[in-house]
Amino acid sequence: MAPMGLRLSPLGVVVFCLLGLGVLYHLYSGFLAGKLPIFMQEDSGDSAAGSVWLSNPKSRSSSVVDLRQLLAASVEAAVLGGDEVRRVREQNTLDEKSKGKTKEGAPELYTLGDLASHRKMTGLFKHSFPNIKVISEEHDDKIDNVVWSSTIPKEISSKILDPKEVLEESITVWIDPLDATQEYTENLRQYVTTMVCVAVEGKPVIGVIHKPFSKYTAWAMVDGGSNIIARSSYSENPLKVTVSRSHEGEGRKVTQQAFGNSTVIIAAGGAGYKVLSLLDVPDDEHTKADVYLHTSFIKKWDICAGSAILRTLGGHMTTLRGEEIDYSSSPSNYDGILASVKLDHKALIEKIHI
Numbered sequence: 001m002a003p004m005g006l007r008l009s010p011l012g013v014v015v016f017c018l019l020g021l022g023v024l025y026h027l028y029s030g031f032l033a034g035k036l037p038i039f040m041q042e043d044s045g046d047s048a049a050g051s052v053w054l055s056n057p058k059s060r061s062s063s064v065v066d067l068r069q070l071l072a073a074s075v076e077a078a079v080l081g082g083d084e085v086r087r088v089r090e091q092n093t094l095d096e097k098s099k100g101k102t103k104e105g106a107p108e109l110y111t112l113g114d115l116a117s118h119r120k121m122t123g124l125f126k127h128s129f130p131n132i133k134v135i136s137e138e139h140d141d142k143i144d145n146v147v148w149s150s151t152i153p154k155e156i157s158s159k160i161l162d163p164k165e166v167l168e169e170s171i172t173v174w175i176d177p178l179d180a181t182q183e184y185t186e187n188l189r190q191y192v193t194t195m196v197c198v199a200v201e202g203k204p205v206i207g208v209i210h211k212p213f214s215k216y217t218a219w220a221m222v223d224g225g226s227n228i229i230a231r232s233s234y235s236e237n238p239l240k241v242t243v244s245r246s247h248e249g250e251g252r253k254v255t256q257q258a259f260g261n262s263t264v265i266i267a268a269g270g271a272g273y274k275v276l277s278l279l280d281v282p283d284d285e286h287t288k289a290d291v292y293l294h295t296s297f298i299k300k301w302d303i304c305a306g307s308a309i310l311r312t313l314g315g316h317m318t319t320l321r322g323e324e325i326d327y328s329s330s331p332s333n334y335d336g337i338l339a340s341v342k343l344d345h346k347a348l349i350e351k352i353h354i
Contacts, residue, residue, distance in 0.1 A: 064168065071198070075156075085184070086212040109185060124148055128147050132173055164221075172329070174304040175301060176195040179302060180270030194209075206221050218279070228281070231279065234342050238263055240291070241290065242274045242277050257353070277289040
């Protein structure tokens with residue numbers, strides 16, 4: 001007998017059970033509605049568009065970010081900046097000015113191309129990844145309202161299959177909105193690049209070098225993949241060394257003292273261009289070298305992207321003393337650089353006396 005003399009009819013029991021099932025159904029379906037689209041967004045690929053769509057990073061955890069997203073955003077930023085660099089040069093509206101003097105006493109130039117590229121590239125990172133530290137060569141406070149497209153190109157997703165999440169607070173993004181500004185003003189377009197580097201705990205792990213006038217982009221992620229490879233062979237006798245055309249005299253002196261008078265010395269503009277000279281670039285007119293040597297002070301936004309690419313390919317970029325370079329904060333590197341791949345880097349360093 002039911003308590004207090006109440007009787008439960010079979011129909012009441014059925015209705016009660018149906019109501020309970022209904023409540024459970026709505027709760028469960030609400031859960032799926034919140035979760036299922038995330039799985040579909042991250043796992044489905046649009047073959048027609050050739051890309052994988054991912055949710056905007058600001059909607060995900062504020063403490064971690066997937067390095068594949070940062071790589072895709074870096075490529076996008078470098079291309080956007082390159083478009084501005086090319087536009088200003090082709091319109092011949094450079095309006096070049098001097099920021100002051102380099103440590104060697106030469107004018108340190110900037111142009112509207114530098115500023116327009118900076119505003120695009122820095123704007124993309126500031127608006128898409130607001131919790132990540134970004135350091136750009138230029139310091140103009142005005143940035144464009146640009147947001148990453150939230151797409152990972154198939155070229156990247158097909159090579160780097162798994163998420164690689166790191167803490168946002170461990171990341172520093174280095175932006176060079178226009179490398180080789182001197183050559184840009186001289187209309188030596190082949191040397192000009194835009195570059196992005198992502199460092200984690202001070203170590204360069206993502207590098208992007210974009211050539212605006214040929215529209216070629218090289219990218220790499222350490223322990224991930226790349227769209228560029230090292231050349232099949234390198235020569236040590238005679239060694240071909242690329243040095244800065246603006247410091248050719250000192251570069252020639254150090255190179256010949258270290259590696260002998262028979263060393264072939266190639267003067268070129270732009271750190272990004274010189275790093276690509278060590279690699280298999282699909283451009284027959286791009287000079288080819290075995291080693292990149294820089295003898296003096298250089299900023300880290302000039303070299304971080306190249307360092308990440310070389311590290312990915314098993315190469316090295318160190319100071320002339322063989323020390324690793326920290327890319328976590330200070331933009332200055334006072335001790336020159338030596339870059340190589342597929343050569344005995346330590347043996348090369350030991351020949352240099354500074």
